Amino acid sequence: MHFDFDQIDAIINARSIAIVGASGKPGKFGHALVAAQLAMGFEGPLYLVNPGEEEILGRRTYPSLESLPEAPDLVYLTIPAQLSLDVLRDCGRLGVRGVVIIAAGFREAGPQGAALEREALELARRGGFRILGPNCFGIYNPRNRLTLLPGYDLSRTAGDTAFLSQSGGFSLHLARMGKSLGIPFRAVVSYGNGTDLDECDLLRYFAQDPGTRTIAAYLEGTRKGREFLDALREACAQKPVLVWKVGKGEASRRAVSSHTGSLAGSAEIWHSALAQAGAISVSGIDEILDVLLVLRHLGRNWGRRILVAGGGGGLGTYGADLAEVEGLSVPPLEAVTRARLGEILVRAGAVVGNPLDLGTPMIPLPLFAAAMKEAAANPSTDLLVFDLAVNFARDLVGDRGIFEAADALARARKETGRSVAAVLYSRACDPEDMSVEDLLRRVRARLLEQGVAVFPSMARAVRALSLAGGPACQRRN
């Protein structure tokens, strides 16, 4: 079917929803979805439909879609696959805009399921509504407070990042982690088998949506190779598009087929097609998060010259090593910076250069602040990355000192106008070390709030910097 921006927009921004198969029984999808939706506080009317239950979680239920006071924009089906068709007929009669089919048991489950899926699509065409799914977790949209199954604790802050995903689990995972890392979403759409609305529709939608600045996608395959690549090329011309495409080997292709009934296609063809379209090829939710952080805090066209700093010679050597393998540049310090830092870092063990080694995980904080400002201001530095070894540094300056160090990094950024990032890596992971982890998380939040990107390891930082930096940053091997 041809692409229709307004249809998709009406679904993602639905003003009223009904959940058919809503349930009061914990463990059922129909219960988890209602609970999640109530916790998120959907802004419009939320109708619960179940002929067998009178009240669910304290709210009245309706016996059928037809008994509702209005036709909802969006209907969720949390009923078994084989019961879907009757409800879809009702949807067509009532004139709903869209239907989210949560259940599995369609195309991915074999010929019978495939027949069911074809019929569902036929009913949607005839009824004039669109289907999201089947075999999906739905939509997360902080603006109208739609949420994924079972995304009861997602952020209510709206942002400009969109994620479209064939996997429900990964939709939830990215939305959940984005909340922790200060990446607010425009919307996250789990589209499962994609029988009607698919990767092409959703990609075009977010490419055209003026509120979306960055798009990420998890793809198992597509049935419309040509159309998808056209859509991708157009999207990449508008905004950064991250694509995570799985299905590189035999087993993962088998898995793709039984997960969402997709055809994975050749890994080699995909690889070059993504590169030609101008997409950022990523692998894994962690890598998506890291690249989103780079795009958010540094933008796409940051220079690729980094200054690697930390307290310890091995740390900096390793950081520089990783950075250079990823195609980033770690140029020597300029003479002016070398002189100024030489005056600040006079202790034995400190090495003034790039990498910059404080000689110990943390130095007295006024010196640290002065050093970071000079380092960020170095004329040939586009980005200062400081590796804050939280548990070692804490032994030297205490928890409060760690926060002060974080604030010093944020000030260095603000006062120099340069980009600054931090690596917060915990070298303590026993059950007894929880206070280090707690400190690390609070410091991370403090840094992110102030525009300092945070990564959990130097390896992940430089990888993301390289990926986001575009073709200038090509990995060496």
Next chain:
Amino acid sequence: MHFDFDQIDAIINARSIAIVGASGKPGKFGHALVAAQLAMGFEGPLYLVNPGEEEILGRRTYPSLESLPEAPDLVYLTIPAQLSLDVLRDCGRLGVRGVVIIAAGFREAGPQGAALEREALELARRGGFRILGPNCFGIYNPRNRLTLLPGYDLSRTAGDTAFLSQSGGFSLHLARMGKSLGIPFRAVVSYGNGTDLDECDLLRYFAQDPGTRTIAAYLEGTRKGREFLDALREACAQKPVLVWKVGKGEASRRAVSSHTGSLAGSAEIWHSALAQAGAISVSGIDEILDVLLVLRHLGRNWGRRILVAGGGGGLGTYGADLAEVEGLSVPPLEAVTRARLGEILVRAGAVVGNPLDLGTPMIPLPLFAAAMKEAAANPSTDLLVFDLAVNFARDLVGDRGIFEAADALARARKETGRSVAAVLYSRACDPEDMSVEDLLRRVRARLLEQGVAVFPSMARAVRALSLAGGPACQRRN
């Protein structure tokens, strides 16, 4: 100087030590080392030497080495570089076995420091003792309870893994994390500039040491390329040797020179030399830890056929994708296993295959236990890897259910005799989510105790499995 096993052995297993430069002033190396050594409880006499302090942390001090009641086996120097030579003369006169020079300011600091380092070496030759360092953190040995600077909280459990490292920070980091991950050490030796005892000596020592089963090394470079490769080849013929060699780019070579005054050498030559010698090439402490876990729980010659299991289609697809890229095999399930699992996993959404998808992050625990046992017993499976999405699964079965699931994995391993590993990956990282992290750490300890290897992500698991699996597992690209 020629290799002498007994000399090195006497130093690593020192029965008495003296700390010259011991100090009561927090912030000084001489304080941190004394505090660490007291906390670890070194088993022999520990003499504190400082002519300016009478008592340090409640213990008497001596004004000089010569005033001690005996010549200690091992002397630590925590005094500035330029004061070292006089003490080294005393060491020679007294007949100590070894000296650990903690201070920086030698070869890595320029020509003056290099001259100092040459003189120190000359004094060691004349005095008949060996030097570890300078510019190092010393030795961790749980048998006599020597510890690194400032390794006050390292494990007291002795094991069979040795680590030699030019970086003090990485020595401490690996020792610390090994404690959390149930990897006990034979010894960890930080050798810094390696002016006397160097990578060749230490590698030969651990290769010959019958109590060492696995060796890992962090190398910035070597001044004895030929000799080192001979030592490496011999070591690799005896036991697995992991080598992390940095210095791949311009900046990291500069860093190597200013960190430990080493020559990094050509990355390409190192790469092929390590492969020819039969070493396992690794990068980063995390990768060393992961490979050590594989070697400990699966051994080196495990088959490379894995069964990827989890609750969620995306998860398994991704896991299989990663595994195949790393050169592991993810073969289809055997018919017998398919039939048995088909009887256990009847719910919609579950996909019986390899990858194996439970359909939800956790299923009722008796079913889970039965499924894991069948999966581990699958005839063409060498290793079952289960991705336990702790925070999602916890919502379904509670904390207690997570422990029961862990025990079910351990039982599957025990009852089938097959290897089982778990991925414990937290999808919650807010300061408010600390209880998930706490649960994850406790579950990890429980799994490791029972011989189930644990990895923090599927990506790290399959990478380590591939690295440890030897030449049969070659990464595809």
